[in-house]
Each structure stands twice: as C-alpha cells, then as structure tokens.
Amino acid sequence: MRIAVIGAGAVGGVIAALADRAGHQVAVTARGAQLDALQQRGLHLSGHWGEHTARPHASAALEERPDLAVLTVKAQDAHIALAENAESLRGVPLVVVQNGLGGAEAAAAQLPATAVVGGLALFAASYLSPGEVSITTPAATYLGLPAVRLDPAAQAGSADRVAPANPTAPAPGDAALRLATATLGAFMPIEVTHNFAGAQWTKLIVNQVNALPAITGHSVQNTIADPRLRAVLTDSMREAVGVARARGVHFETLLGLSDPLLRVFAAAPRPVARLLPLLMSRRVGKTPNPGSTLQSIRRGQLTEIDHLNGAVVREAYAARLEAPINARLVALVHRVEAEGAFITPTEVARAV
Known part of the structure; x- marks a missing residue:
C-alpha cells in the first residue's frame, strides 16, 4: 500500500519507518536538514521497537496520491501542510495524529472531500538528529472519529462546538477508520476508541x-x-x-x-x-x-x-x-x- 506521512519528525518518522519495515511504499514530507538527511541517508529508527533504516521517498510536498495519509505535523503547522498537499489528499483517508483539541475537526473542515480519522500517539519518540528517531516509551496509538465538529467561530480559535446535523447518520469516516486500523495495526499497536473527545x-x-x-x-x-x-x-x-x-x-x-x-x-x-x-x-x-x-x-x-x-x-x-x-x-x-x-x-x- 502507498502510505504518506506528512511531517517526518519524531512521531511521523517512527510511523514512516515502521510502515517501510512492513513493506509498504512510503512517501514522507520534510524540510531543511531533515529532508536532506532522508534523501541522502534514509531514516533510521532505534529504541524499543527495534532498529530499521527506511528509504522513504522524501520531498517537501507529496508528489503522488497515496492510498492512506497520516498527518503528524505540529498543530500550528497543520493548516499550511494540508494546503500544500491538498491535491494529493483529495479523497484519500487521512489520519490526523496531533496533540491538543480539534485537529481532526479542523482538517475535515479544510478538506471536505477527505475522510478524516483522529489519532493520538501515546508512545514517546525522540528526534535525535536529522534522519534519526528513537522510541523512548512504547505504547499504542489511539484512533477514533471525533464526536463533534467545529463551527466557524471555533475554527477561528473559539472553543464552542456544535453537534452534527444528524447524529444518528453513519459517520463518513467509518470506512477510513476501518482502513487505518487494519493498515496501521499490522505494524504498530493500535487501539480504537468510541470516545475520541474524551481520549x-x-x-x-x-x-x-x-x-x-x-x-x-x-x-x-x-x-x-x-x-x-x-x-x-x-x-x-x-x-x-x-x-x-x-x-x-x-x-x-x-x-x-x-x-x-x-x-x-x-x-x-x-x-x-x-x-x-x-x-x-x-x-x-x-x-x-x-x-x-x-x-x-x-x-x-x-x-x-x-x-x-x-x-x-x-x-x-x-x-x-x-x-x-x-x-x-x-x-x-x-x-x-x-x-x-x-x-x-x-x-x-x-x-x-
């Protein structure tokens, strides 16, 4: 499967290296010294989940449409990263692995043609140096569908939220959640939660x-x-x-x-x-x-x-x-x- 990781830092680097080790075709985005290192030497993973040197296709922005994408940039960089890769992500299931609140909802609002799954990485990873990442504490990554969406005021910074127009209708991300769980769960610990906001x-x-x-x-x-x-x-x-x-x-x-x-x-x-x-x-x-x-x-x-x-x-x-x-x-x-x-x-x- 073609898996794209947008933001190959500590968490993104770990996911990319594990996907590469599992035999997937992996593309990553990076900047500066990290991009240079990935293009020249590859991506080396160490720590609790073993050693592996991955050779993902690395570029500043995605160059091909993947089958599954994972967004792992910091929350403050997400809007720009999604805008830069919008064409490659059109219609592609997207897992948003971020800290904080509202990241998955904001991504879904920015890319309405994309099915978005929320992700929480509970493992601890360190970016040691360009091209080097390490797992310091192993743990699962939780996936789930946000139970609410952000209204326009919330996207501008307000914490107010509104419920879906039809809360009994099947969530459009159900298929994306199943795909992400099966794909990522084959090479890293994954848990699914039905209380993603609480998580x-x-x-x-x-x-x-x-x-x-x-x-x-x-x-x-x-x-x-x-x-x-x-x-x-x-x-x-x-x-x-x-x-x-x-x-x-x-x-x-x-x-x-x-x-x-x-x-x-x-x-x-x-x-x-x-x-x-x-x-x-x-x-x-x-x-x-x-x-x-x-x-x-x-x-x-x-x-x-x-x-x-x-x-x-x-x-x-x-x-x-x-x-x-x-x-x-x-x-x-x-x-x-x-x-x-x-x-x-x-x-x-x-x-x-």
Whole structure:
C-alpha cells in the first residue's frame, strides 16, 4: 500500500519507518536538514521497537496520491501542510495524529472531500538528529472519529462546538477508520476508541508534562522528581481536570489514567494528589524523555504550547472560568522561545 506521512519528525518518522519495515511504499514530507538527511541517508529508527533504516521517498510536498495519509505535523503547522498537499489528499483517508483539541475537526473542515480519522500517539519518540528517531516509551496509538465538529467561530480559535446535523447518520469516516486500523495495526499497536473527545482530553492531561521540560531544559523524569516542579505540575493538571469537567468531558482510559481516577485526583488533598505525577513518571521509564515541546525548543522551532496548556486556557474561557496556572506556563514557554534561555526551577515555582 502507498502510505504518506506528512511531517517526518519524531512521531511521523517512527510511523514512516515502521510502515517501510512492513513493506509498504512510503512517501514522507520534510524540510531543511531533515529532508536532506532522508534523501541522502534514509531514516533510521532505534529504541524499543527495534532498529530499521527506511528509504522513504522524501520531498517537501507529496508528489503522488497515496492510498492512506497520516498527518503528524505540529498543530500550528497543520493548516499550511494540508494546503500544500491538498491535491494529493483529495479523497484519500487521512489520519490526523496531533496533540491538543480539534485537529481532526479542523482538517475535515479544510478538506471536505477527505475522510478524516483522529489519532493520538501515546508512545514517546525522540528526534535525535536529522534522519534519526528513537522510541523512548512504547505504547499504542489511539484512533477514533471525533464526536463533534467545529463551527466557524471555533475554527477561528473559539472553543464552542456544535453537534452534527444528524447524529444518528453513519459517520463518513467509518470506512477510513476501518482502513487505518487494519493498515496501521499490522505494524504498530493500535487501539480504537468510541470516545475520541474524551481520549483527547486524557492525552491533554498527560501532555501537561511537556511545559516544564520546555521551560527548564530538564527531562520529564527530572522535572517530576523535583518537588517544586512536581507541585506546579500537579496544580496545572488539577486545573485542567476541573476545566474538562466543566465542559462535560468524560475522560477515556489511557496510560493508566481514567475518569474515576482523575476525578479523585482533582478532589484529593494536594500532598496526596502529587503522587499521581510520580506514577506517571514511572510509566515513562528510565530513558530520559525530553517531551515534544522541549524537542521543538532545542531545534529552534516554535512549540505547540498554545495547543496544549493553551487549549486548557481557551476551554476555561468557554466555560466562563479561568486557568491561571496553565496561562502562566504558556507565558513561560513563550519566554523561553523568545529569549533562548531556560528558567531555573526556583524561578518557575516562584512565577507560577
């Protein structure tokens, strides 16, 4: 099968390498040094799912129409990437693997002739250097169909949503979901969820671990091990859970987190609640995990923080609430982006 991966970074690189190892005809899009490396040396995968050097067809934009496409660029780059590849994607099932909220809905609105499936990569991958990606924590990728679509105001940044015009009609993405599940599931762990919105929110809680590494320059494990930073992380997670509950979200069970557990976590005394990040750190494993946001910082790229902690802030606003801790974390990440210097844990704890 012809599989295209739009955005061969850490997550996209892993999917492309695994598809190549399974014998598929793989095309990827990339930029700069990554594109040069892929064209000259190929794509080398290492880590928990073994070693493989893939030789995908690499270009700045897709040159042929695939049978299945996977979008793995950061949320802030998705609109441009889809516009650049719109002709090649016309009528092609598209899996949108992104953090944050609303990515699949936005892609479906931008490409109305394309059946879109939402994807959440729960495995942790690192972009080591151009042409080199590694799995630091193995886990499944969840696929599902968004239960709602974004209205025009939401596509402009509002968190308001509307239900489908006919919620009992078969979803147009059903066939695409079956194809994506069968194809990707043959070479990587795949789980299907019927509560994709809840899964997005659970992943958003997990992704709370991304901000502090990006701010301090330390790994996920080291930030959680620091009592000062763990207290900040706990408070930001509890704030996010509160916002989700106000928005009527039922969390999907992912990576050891569930709706009942997160409700208890939000209500527990703070010293007890701080145990949850420690449990999350154990699931990450011993291999230092920088988190995707710190990886962007190290590459000199803008991060997706506005679609992680920033999404919590927007959802809070839609619920007529505030999310001051998440807002401060967003501001600190933007400060690191602008100044190019990490912030000490002491200063972070004082600022938040």
